[in-house]
Amino acid sequence: MPAPLSGITILDLTHVLAGPFCSSTLQDLGARVIKVERPGTGDDTRAFPPFRDGESAYFAALNAGKHSIALDLKAEGDRALFDRLLSRADILLENFRPGVMERLGYGWEALQARHPRLIYGAVSGFGHSGPDAGKPAYDMVVQARGGVMSITGEEGGPPVRVGASIGDIVAGMYLAQGVLAALYARERSGRGAKIDIAMLDAQIAIQEHSLAITGTTGVPPGPTGARHPTITPFSTYRAADGFFVIAAGNDAIFARLSAALDLPLAGDARFASNAARCENVHLLKRLIEAVTLQQPADHWIARLEAAGVPTGRVQDMAQAMRDRQVLARNMILPVAPRPGGPEFVAAGNPIKMTGLAEAAGRPPAPELDGDRAAILAWLDAGEP
């Protein structure tokens, strides 16, 4: 069984994060990605730290296995070449500000007339409609405006940014979903589609909890640190060597937790129900940590797992990258070096599915314009 997107070609005009994250996912599903970069500098992330031997590890991970050609979409010869690529592509991805593609003569209307099967995927800060469509955005701007920062941070403290760039990443994931739906629809209709993803829209879409609370009570929730707002104990706790999570979602689990920690709490009225535990949350935390601080996290995790209490270590990225389950699932992959170049690491493909073989590693990311000859040969050969 071939990979789901085998034979699909993506022309990828995107740079930095949301767009390349999307095309990486589609590549993991079997598509060929031709990265069309600006001559001279290429994708901005080629200059993003951290570096190894002068090459960006960030760029390498996000663009492993893609093919690069540098084209100036305002220059006549390059435009002719881009037109040849368009006639062979299934999908075009772009993340310019709204209107840029139209000014280049490559807006959706124009492209659809010439390439009716082409799927056109766009991702931008605020989308292609609405009063703020033209404004620039960064990950942090949409994390702030979309509300996620207002519910992230210490209780009563200032707003905190989510450490992963979910402003970009979630938008890139929605773009991938739209493109995949359009591919399926094209099999039935014979026609492509335009997908218009806004980073701000994507932030609203993931606010399941705070949107329901605000819509029902009128009062927006604030941050609650590492604690669940309405379940106790459901938070991080200190062990001798770091933090771990205890997630005791009901009275039965709480009773097992008390027993596993040798804490005589099960008969205590202050902790007899979730409501009572929520009222005495700070006292309960002190009582639990008085015990858990005496041994390392692994000791408590083994003990709580044996007692059927959901738990887990708060891991830094070095620990997560050595996690036995993460490794068993093939989620940390080497990015192969180009001849003489450095090796990097990247995340594996989280979509495990029939027809998709697990890779032992990722191919190298391209040098800027490094695949021009191969791409020209492919165009000339006229093969799929």
Next chain:
Amino acid sequence: MPAPLSGITILDLTHVLAGPFCSSTLQDLGARVIKVERPGTGDDTRAFPPFRDGESAYFAALNAGKHSIALDLKAEGDRALFDRLLSRADILLENFRPGVMERLGYGWEALQARHPRLIYGAVSGFGHSGPDAGKPAYDMVVQARGGVMSITGEEGGPPVRVGASIGDIVAGMYLAQGVLAALYARERSGRGAKIDIAMLDAQIAIQEHSLAITGTTGVPPGPTGARHPTITPFSTYRAADGFFVIAAGNDAIFARLSAALDLPLAGDARFASNAARCENVHLLKRLIEAVTLQQPADHWIARLEAAGVPTGRVQDMAQAMRDRQVLARNMILPVAPRPGGPEFVAAGNPIKMTGLAEAAGRPPAPELDGDRAAILAWLDAGEP
């Protein structure tokens, strides 16, 4: 042009968040979702706060427009009915612990033999393989173990949970991608596929930045509050009435920022380059806030936007739900009441694409087993 997934039927055995989030997305793309619930109590989130007139707003938003039938998959009559549903379904979704479906006789191997075109999508805490496959997980457990909590929070402070439940949500999004890819592949192969998504894998997949840093330097990054770790000024700042973001990504933007704030910083050696600004980040923050504290955020945002400095307000959810761009993009929708029932709100569909009409609202979420008669009639009629 019909919606991309028009005519597609999903049998959805999932509950709580990751699975229902996935089936909501597929429903937004045009699929019909039949929610198969446990008799008596149904989806756990029917009992999740907040409530209106005794009904869960959380459940209503996540399940708007789905159809509900209650089935006991261990009871003979219900199993016969479930088999009839399977023969009409394109997609089956489940989020049980690994092994549960096999014990019910509905594992992938058995289903594939009887329904070769069926697509089987599973989401679980740790996936269907690896040493920890059988363990229970909650959102917070995979946020902790996957590393995102270690990079979220105040600088030097304890780990903080991401306010949105990205442990579940990102996993549900990957499941949707796998299902969509499988639908496309089925058009060519005639055969279904199994998709196996682990919440922990999904957390690793979104760690673009911290994975690159840790893989290259060996040193995992920590939290940096609301501040970008390597660009300055790129953080939240206090205005008279709240926080807003300034994202000055290069020297030219910084010069425009200084001018817009009437701060004579452009010639100051302590702020002459991004490296210098990063060294003096705390001093620079005090200088900027000495100005910005004097006026409300809207004042500064208008001024900085006019100067071409990326900026935006840190909005709580009530503000985000009134945001003119969010409303213009149709991202806040009423959930229609059932006769005599309460109205709720839900997020709109962030995938704007050709063939998908924008809805003015969402249909109500189902009562437990509320669509049994209609589903039986549909089965009897034999229509698509």
